[in-house]
Amino acid sequence: MEPLLRVEKLSKSYHTRGHEIKVFTDVSFAVNTGELLLVTGRSGVGKSTLLGLLSGLDRASGGSIFFQEKEVTGLSLAELAELRASSIGMIFQNFNLIPGWTARENVEAVLMHRGISAAERQKRAVEILRELGLADRLENLPAELSVGQQQRVAIARTLVNDPVLILADEPTGDVDPETAGEIIELLLPRVKSGRAAMIVASHGLFDVKLATRVVCLKDGILSETAQ
Amino acid sequence: MRSFGAVGGYLLACAFIVAIVLMLQFDLQSKHATVNLMGARFLAYQPFVRTADPDAVGRPLDPVNEGFFTEPTIATRLLPKSLLEQIAAIPEVRAVAPFLLYRFKQGENGHIFSVGAYDTKNQDAARRALVSPADLISGAFFRAGDSNVVLVDKSYADLWDLKVGSVVVIGDMLYPVIGITASHARTARADVYMLWPDAVTAINKRLGRPLADEANIFLVEANGIEAAPVAMKKVEAVLQQGHANPVVCMPPVVKFMGLSHDTLRLVLAIVAVLTVLFAMNSQWSTVSERRHEIAILKAIGWKDASIFLQIIAESLLVALLGSALGALAGYVGFLAISTSMGARVSLAYYVIRAPLTILAIMLAALLTGILAGLLPASRAARTSPAEVLRTL
Ligand SMILES: Nc1ncnc2c1ncn2[C@@H]1O[C@H](COP(=O)(O)OP(=O)(O)O)[C@@H](O)[C@H]1O
Ligand SMILES: [Mg+2]
Numbered sequence: 107m108e109p110l111l112r113v114e115k116l117s118k119s120y121h122t123r124g125h126e127i128k129v130f131t132d133v134s135f136a137v138n139t140g141e142l143l144l145v146t147g148r149s150g151v152g153k154s155t156l157l158g159l160l161s162g163l164d165r166a167s168g169g170s171i172f173f174q175e176k177e178v179t180g181l182s183l184a185e186l187a188e189l190r191a192s193s194i195g196m197i198f199q200n201f202n203l204i205p206g207w208t209a210r211e212n213v214e215a216v217l218m219h220r221g222i223s224a225a226e227r228q229k230r231a232v233e234i235l236r237e238l239g240l241a242d243r244l245e246n247l248p249a250e251l252s253v254g255q256q257q258r259v260a261i262a263r264t265l266v267n268d269p270v271l272i273l274a275d276e277p278t279g280d281v282d283p284e285t286a287g288e289i290i291e292l293l294l295p296r297v298k299s300g301r302a303a304m305i306v307a308s309h310g311l312f313d314v315k316l317a318t319r320v321v322c323l324k325d326g327i328l329s330e331t332a333q
Numbered sequence: 334m335r336s337f338g339a340v341g342g343y344l345l346a347c348a349f350i351v352a353i354v355l356m357l358q359f360d361l362q363s364k365h366a367t368v369n370l371m372g373a374r375f376l377a378y379q380p381f382v383r384t385a386d387p388d389a390v391g392r393p394l395d396p397v398n399e400g401f402f403t404e405p406t407i408a409t410r411l412l413p414k415s416l417l418e419q420i421a422a423i424p425e426v427r428a429v430a431p432f433l434l435y436r437f438k439q440g441e442n443g444h445i446f447s448v449g450a451y452d453t454k455n456q457d458a459a460r461r462a463l464v465s466p467a468d469l470i471s472g473a474f475f476r477a478g479d480s481n482v483v484l485v486d487k488s489y490a491d492l493w494d495l496k497v498g499s500v501v502v503i504g505d506m507l508y509p510v511i512g513i514t515a516s517h518a519r520t521a522r523a524d525v526y527m528l529w530p531d532a533v534t535a536i537n538k539r540l541g542r543p544l545a546d547e548a549n550i551f552l553v554e555a556n557g558i559e560a561a562p563v564a565m566k567k568v569e570a571v572l573q574q575g576h577a578n579p580v581v582c583m584p585p586v587v588k589f590m591g592l593s594h595d596t597l598r599l600v601l602a603i604v605a606v607l608t609v610l611f612a613m614n615s616q617w618s619t620v621s622e623r624r625h626e627i628a629i630l631k632a633i634g635w636k637d638a639s640i641f642l643q644i645i646a647e648s649l650l651v652a653l654l655g656s657a658l659g660a661l662a663g664y665v666g667f668l669a670i671s672t673s674m675g676a677r678v679s680l681a682y683y684v685i686r687a688p689l690t691i692l693a694i695m696l697a698a699l700l701t702g703i704l705a706g707l708l709p710a711s712r713a714a715r716t717s718p719a720e721v722l723r724t725l
Contacts, residue, residue, distance in 0.1 A: 164719035191634025202629045219639035
């Protein structure tokens, strides 16, 4: 059976002011639904860059990405956006909530401009925020929430479109270990129940025991590490 | 997504534009009204220099106090009445009437007053430019067959307590007053209006030589305000056969109206450009500030087109809100200023013309909103989310 995500000989280099920066070359791996892939490596090795390619926010310099048996490297920007909106959930180190929008609006944003009625959007956003224990914080701005609550809003936003692929960039990087554990606790059931696959980029503090597989980026090469 | 600053900018710009435009419109309307009231009418005469031939002014017996003049105290020459046909032949001239305006000094009480001669032969023109039944406050106007009766200007009547039925003494004759005329501004005015032959008789008694077929002023009406300057030039040319020098009263007003029109256009153009630039700048900086936010929206799956629409919609909303509030503020400001100046304009202006103007300004503001949003919106749509998000 074809895996959910398969990456083949992926490479990325930046061209800045005449010279080329090779971030990585020939990166290949595959992830199945129900798996959690942990990408480790020191800061600056290209973990974020890799997640950017997988989400279609950035273009690869070479190689292919197959998502749900479809080659996505050649898709248009609009098609990539559509893919993110429908199938991918992302969570960032610093949550990246929109400061001027309320918790509910932040979560609803994922469903906007997709032909979903306002009532339906609101219903789904409120539902997931309730599940995450934020029923009484729906109309608060991020600044009015505790770090833990902001984190749960970010998780609600990641999960509201029922993603089959969750991309997490340093999700535990900036918070205390307890809060970090909570994030994983909330996201992990999606993966363990076989509804999604998850790729976590982390430079070290992530609990390796939670991962199905661990790979390491070093000097532009991705290698499997023995657990 | 709430940009109060930008709304405030629109508000100020719009309030300013609305107030200025309404004020200038109002100003123009008032001037138009004034010019229309005065009509495209003017006096044409030839100033008289005291050292010149006294025959040209009829050799008044009391040249210090009496003589042919025009307002305020310009001595004028007598001109042949036959110039009338030449003036009437000018295409820009609608009507022309001859006029005699003579200053009398009344012997008994020594007061000075003016006598104007009403020419029944050029009745239409005389009525338009000099005095007409519409100017009557009381009594009756000149009728066919009348003679030796006078109309008296209200201010003069008040001075001497004259009423319909009173008599005025001019020279050695008594003339019954048959009507009192209003003192409002007209092309030409006299204290006492006499019929032409009566006036000639009365004036001749004060001159060293009798009047031939002469007049000292021509009352001219041009074919509309726009034609007036041309008509004046041509009449001047006709009178210049005898070194004529017509005094023109309308060109400054007409010129000034042109100036107001130009000012209006200039101010509008400048403010419009400034508004677009301001709005564009404010939208641009909003977009810059919101690069992060836009990158997030893209990361969660918003298409470039959605971002573009969102920015345009916001720009439009800001423009709508700002211009609505601004228009209101501008209108209120205009009302306050115009009423405090004691100006009165037709109701039609307040309820139709002004709101239409405001609507036009608001539409322009909305257009500005779209225009100002285009560039920032397309820039926003092109934001590269990967880069922005990495730097956070
Ligand atoms: N837009 C860019 N232009 C040039 N170099 C870049 C750009 N973005 C990232 N890089 C480089 O790519 C490398 C990988 O960065 P990143 O993916 O953020 O690493 P990580 O997430 O593992 O810390 C870094 O050396 C960085 O300097
Ligand atoms: Mg990183």
